[in-house]
Amino acid sequence: MSIQIIIEKCTGCSLCVKACPFGAIKIADKKAVIDLNKCNLCGACVPACKFKAILLEKPVRPSAKINVGDYKGIWVFAEQKQGKVQSVVFELLGKARELAKLLGTDVSAVLLGHNMDAEAAELIWRGADNVYLVDDRQLFNFQDDVYTNILVHLVQKHKPEIVLCGATTIGRSLISRVAVRINAGLTADCTGLDIDPQKKILLQTRPAFGGNIMATIITPNHRPQMATVRHKVMKEAAIDKHRKGKIINEDFKAEDLVSRTRLVDIVEEIESLVNLAEADIIVSGGRGMGGPENFKILEKLAQVLGGAVGASRAAVDSGWMPYSHQVGQTGKTVCPKIYIACGISGQIQHLVGMQSSKIIIAINKDPDAPIFKVATYGIVGDLFQVVPALTQKFHEALKK
């Protein structure tokens, strides 16, 4: 198993050099040469070569040879907390319906919880053809072992070809375990999901290297093809109360309910009542806020807009805002409709956490601040004048 250049076909055009994310290819004597110490066998160069001169052999291990045709249908893991299905599930159902149309298959939601009949019905209104419902008192709260056991059991029984899950705390913890248990491929934080029209497989596109480049990933020989998607990346499926579907009650084995860990308590913190990841509008402050007391003006604007307050690492490290509000590489990645950056210079670590927002408004005194490079609307000025003006004008505009 290795990668090689077919010398006869190589024209030395250097397209592969540009495609290599690891800088492992060089042109020497008008031919491409791969430095195997740098090459990660990622395969990005293979489709980049117009002359089919790069050969990457990927043998399938015999034990993994499964009949991919046995796997049918798209599943969405319907994450619930305290009996409430999370909004990311409706976003996944919207996407799942599009994919199901391309594949000519159906969409199922998998719901683990207790007394969830009304929620199961809503999943059908939101696009599920089937809801696999597993009901037990012990499933009311997420537990890593128990949820993994049951989801593994269901996937092995029904063999879906695709499983989608929210990239939430619960989703990421659960689905990583499931994928390893069932020997499936898993791609995290997809921003794009599509179907290859010829091969009928899932094309999973996600940011790599902090969002500067994108990678499209496939799972050719394993099933199901599993992917997680963050909040607000896909469009939420609308409610259609006339939609029909089946609710299928699923059994489980008693031993599947055995958890090695014990959930002692769930603590909700008042300061993070507005979930940053779910907010449609975020008003964020950075070093330019000058101090913790000044965040009040951001709170007022956020209140008028129905949004949440975020902060840059500089503001959090100064102790002005709690860590739960931090947006950026070491904080949260957000994707709201509107992101208003106030007194944030826009270091790359901050940008990777918010640059996929639909509209970015930046307010900063420094006209050369990097935040203006990603801003839809830039305002060079004093945030202590601009923010209160925005609060007032939005208040008036929204009242009308």
Place this chain on the structure above:
Amino acid sequence: MNIIVCIKQVPETTEVRINPQTNTLIREGVSSIINPFDAYAIEEGVRLKERFGGKVTVITMGPPQAESALREAISVGCDEGILVSDRAFAGSDTWATSYTLAGAIRNVGKFDLILCGKQASDGDTAQVGPGISVHLDIPQVTYVKKIEEIKDNLARVERMTEEGYDIIEAPLPALFTVVKEINEPRIASLKGMMRSKQAQIIHWSAKDLGLDPDKIGLMGSPTQVVRIFTPPPRAGGQILQGEPSEIAEKLAETLKGEII
């Protein structure tokens, strides 16, 4: 307590730049650092050792130059560094990586706790930690922001959630992935730096670990990259000029449809 910390060497992302002419990554002069989240795992391991005694073993899988990450971990208090490195591991996705690291941990022998950062800053998957715990068949707690206590082989920890945190008890041995809130990593002392320079780094290859060749590297990886591309840059924005109240009024009129 025998503690194992798994770390990854990553490019310092601030320095990853795109060449606008060729649309490719500029990798020259990009320095490597310990994944920022792993620094918290290292610190927590060292703090637990200071509280309970024992040993902290730090493991990384990567190219030979990842040895420097292990030395850095030793400089802040880890006792031993293991580099898991082999050409056969190239092309590993998170499935194969977690299988390989689990194999290395088995090779270490008896352990009480495995600590990982919640995710790596270059891949952002958060999948390898949970994957290791499945391969080793031990319980996991992800996003740990505090280890409250460890008594009689039972750890009581706080797991960060979107709304606050959960309090969870886990029997040891277990695997925790940790978040930034858990501690503030120390800076290496002069003595620590001297020690790290002299430390013998253990090297393990695929053969040393007795791994199934079908489950490592490219062959052991269910996922496969088919295309890498540069996303179109954000459409050029506009700078709004004028008095704050004029700008505010214009924006409010333009955007009110987005808010309702």
